[in-house]
Amino acid sequence: xxxxxxxxxxxSLSPGERATLxxxxxxxxxxxxxxxxxxxxxxxxxxxxxxxxxATGIPARFSGSGSGTDFTLTISSLEPEDFAVxxxxxxxxxxxxxxxxxxxxxx
Amino acid sequence: xxxxxxxxGVVVQPGGSLRLSCAASGFTFDDYAMHWVRQAPGKGLEWVxxxxxxxxxxxxxxxxxxxxxxxxxNSKNSxxxxxxxxxxxxxxxxxxxxxxxxxxxxxxxxxxxLVTVSS
Numbered sequence: 260x261x262x263x264x265x266x267x268x269x270x271s272l273s274p275g276e277r278a279t280l281x282x283x284x285x286x287x288x289x290x291x292x293x294x295x296x297x298x299x300x301x302x303x304x305x306x307x308x309x310x311x312x313x314a315t316g317i318p319a320r321f322s323g324s325g326s327g328t329d330f331t332l333t334i335s336s337l338e339p340e341d342f343a344v345x346x347x348x349x350x351x352x353x354x355x356x357x358x359x360x361x362x363x364x365x366x
Numbered sequence: 367x368x369x370x371x372x373x374x375g376v377v378v379q380p381g382g383s384l385r386l387s388c389a390a391s392g393f394t395f396d397d398y399a400m401h402w403v404r405q406a407p408g409k410g411l412e413w414v415x416x417x418x419x420x421x422x423x424x425x426x427x428x429x430x431x432x433x434x435x436x437x438x439x440n441s442k443n444s445x446x447x448x449x450x451x452x453x454x455x456x457x458x459x460x461x462x463x464x465x466x467x468x469x470x471x472x473x474x475x476x477x478x479x480l481v482t483v484s485s
Binding site: 291293295297301302303304305308309314315346348350353354355356357358359360 | 401410411412413416425427461466469470471472473475476477478
């Protein structure tokens with residue numbers, strides 16, 4: 260079973276700052292990695308799929324990179340609505356496992 | 367507009383059974399695979415089950431295999447999750463999610479239905 264780890268667990272930043280979130284897989288997932296954003300009381304929202312493709316309607320300040328075992332989600336300049344929990348997810352053999360999440364909160 | 371509306375979540379005793387439903391609208395339901403994903407209170411996300419567009423293929427997380435059954439009725443644009451032999455650790459908010467072009471990514475989610483397993 261592929262295990263995903265995310266770091267840091269919490270990222271405290273101010274609006275306008277750059278956020279860099281990391282996701283590491285226990286073995287290669289090629290480019291089969293996605294990122295989701297979840298705000299309190301809301302369902303998750305797909306941000307990035309196949310490591311670097313923005314989902315429909317996602318602002319350009321969100322970008323994804325990486326392949327194999329190491330992946331990064333970058334938010335170039337944090338807007339107030341971006342403070343949330345971010346999960347990475349990999350898919351293999353039809354199952355999808357998630358990382359534990361990174362909380363981006365206001366400094 | 368794509369909408370997914372889950373229902374059926376209640377408080378149930380350990381060992382009990384429950385069926386969740388998800389009503390879909392705003393897209394051609396029988397073109398897409400569908401998933402159930404759950405989230406225990408204050409915890410992260412856990413994929414539960416997948417069903418292909420025609421219901422011919424189903425897959426389960428090891429934690430629910432043999433206890434849960436996913437199904438769909440394309441004539442009713444509905445997805446289901448039959449949950450048997452429920453355990454305390456099944457307590458969670460259960461989301462149905464639409465698969466994005468059989469990619470394994472979830473591009474639309476419902477708001478979830480809460481299942482609580484407690485005596």
